[in-house]
Amino acid sequence: MSAFVWMTVLTALRILGRNRLRAGLTMLGIVIGVGAVIAMVGIGEGAKRAVQAQIATMGTNVIIIWPGATTVSGVRSSQGGAVTLTVADALDLRKKIPLLAETGWAKRDAMQIVNGNKNWNGPINGISPSYLTIRDWSFSSGGPFTQADLDSAARVALIGQTIVDNLFEDGEEPVGAVIRIKNVPFRVIGVLAPKGQSAQGSDQDDVIFIPFTTAERKVFGTAFLGSIGAMFASTDRAEDLPEAVDRIREVLRARHRLQGEQNDDFTVKTQVDIGRVQEGTSQTLTVMLFSIASVSLLVGGIGIMNILLVSVTERTREIGVRMAVGAKRGHVLMQFLIEAMTLSLLGGVIGIVLGVIGAKLTTVVAGWPTVISIDVIIVAFVFSLAVGLFFGLYPANKASRLNPIEALRYE
């Protein structure tokens, strides 16, 4: 049997080689289909990895808690509009939930920042020192402020790379410099290592951190001391996140004296929830890709079937001769199936090569990251084989059902 298969593959290749243009045109559908899928999956996968990397810049096992919306005489404010979360909440959570490795808090407002003759409007974040740990901030120079700075409402600031670029001359050392935020002088004690874009597309390096107490007493002018813009917590292990979320809700509901039917006056989300939104987008993309792939493989398959039907007609006499010298129906069936699969497989391989080249070219030309996984290549390979098998079946069966006498007499 193996000699037969081998010979048949060689015969099929020779037949294809004889009629290169026809073979090429026949394979085109498969080539384009497979190529497009490989390239697009590569680009999609690259985008997904980029988003995952962005989500990872948020920190590790991060939980974010926002204050809920207030309702004043039936008018609802936007999320975070209420002052329902306080520093006391954050401290209590830490005390009552051992699962939490850290809790931190922050409050932000955009303010004018001045250094010498340059100024910039950037988001000022009053934070607890733990915030830096939770959100995985590191320093390119200098270092963080401490609990003592928080307790004494020290006028110290940590600035992101974007702020450095906009407020300082090239070569000017930011650490040690004094900048003014709303006319209050702050000493820069650290420059944050750049994180790049967030998963939502905002510039994470356009940021200034100052101690929370300093922010609320000397910069923001908060009406309710201790109210915070967002609370952050982290767990040591990712699998503890769901339980930690449940416990946080329990503790906060109890602290806020919410009764059974009342809605939460806060929102708890984990890093995983935020990532899931992105996954939903890529799933839509995947579904679209599969529709495109199925359509082009269908078209390619029909092309193969068509050319094979022509081939069966052209080679009717040959089929007759083969039957006369002892080919069984299975032999003839196999021959045409192998030819169909050779065509589709060759088309698939060319498509894979072109797809990979296309994806790499996208990276070079457009700068989009692309990831070509071996899985996609295997799937494309198997699919093109399956297309050949499926669409070869009808012509091959037709060939094997020929009457040898009529086939031999065919002009």
Add this chain to the structure above:
Amino acid sequence: MSSLIECNGLWKQYRVGEVDVDALRGLSLTIEQGEFVAVMGASGSGKSTLLNILGCLDQPTRGQYRLDGIDVGGLEFDRLAEVRNRQIGFVFQSFNLIPRTSALENAQLPLFYRGMSLSEQRGKAAAALKRVGLEGREQHFPTQLSGGQQQRVAIARALITAPSLLLADEPTGNLDTESSREIMTMLEGLNREGITIILVTHEADIAAYAQREILLKDGQLLSDRATRRMPGIVEV
């Protein structure tokens, strides 16, 4: 020992459009191992139908056909394919070589369906081509060979399985006189080596190479006689 071919009351009915055509009408025939038989008759006399049935390409509507003692009448397609592969060699008027395929691979074709190893196939095909005098032309394509040479490739293909029966359907119909003579001399030689040959022709001088001549008319046996040529006498 039984005869190679035993036909009893062969009847073949075709349906052509709305009309039933009886191509064979109760034909009975016995051919012994080693005979060289020419089947003659006008077109429509049933000689092609007879050859198809003898070659196991077709089945009789009624009647019995025993090849080498085996009743092949009731066999299904794939069993008949095996019988053709092992016991029968075909030589056609139009050679029927596979186009754009080397002489060697054409000769190899029947072995292809036997699951024999490639090297063994090639060796046997080369030997068969040598036997028909085509040594050195193994890699030629049919288009690079003359008509006579193509027919010799076809004979090599028929011989490669060492069949007991060689069926030749007007083997010289597309050949010039010189090539015809060559081919017929070759068949004669093969017959002398023991192969049974049944030759369909409508040319009397070709039929004259055979020892026995069967004349068909309207699907029935009209005459069955020995030709003037007796075995062993070679006329040039």
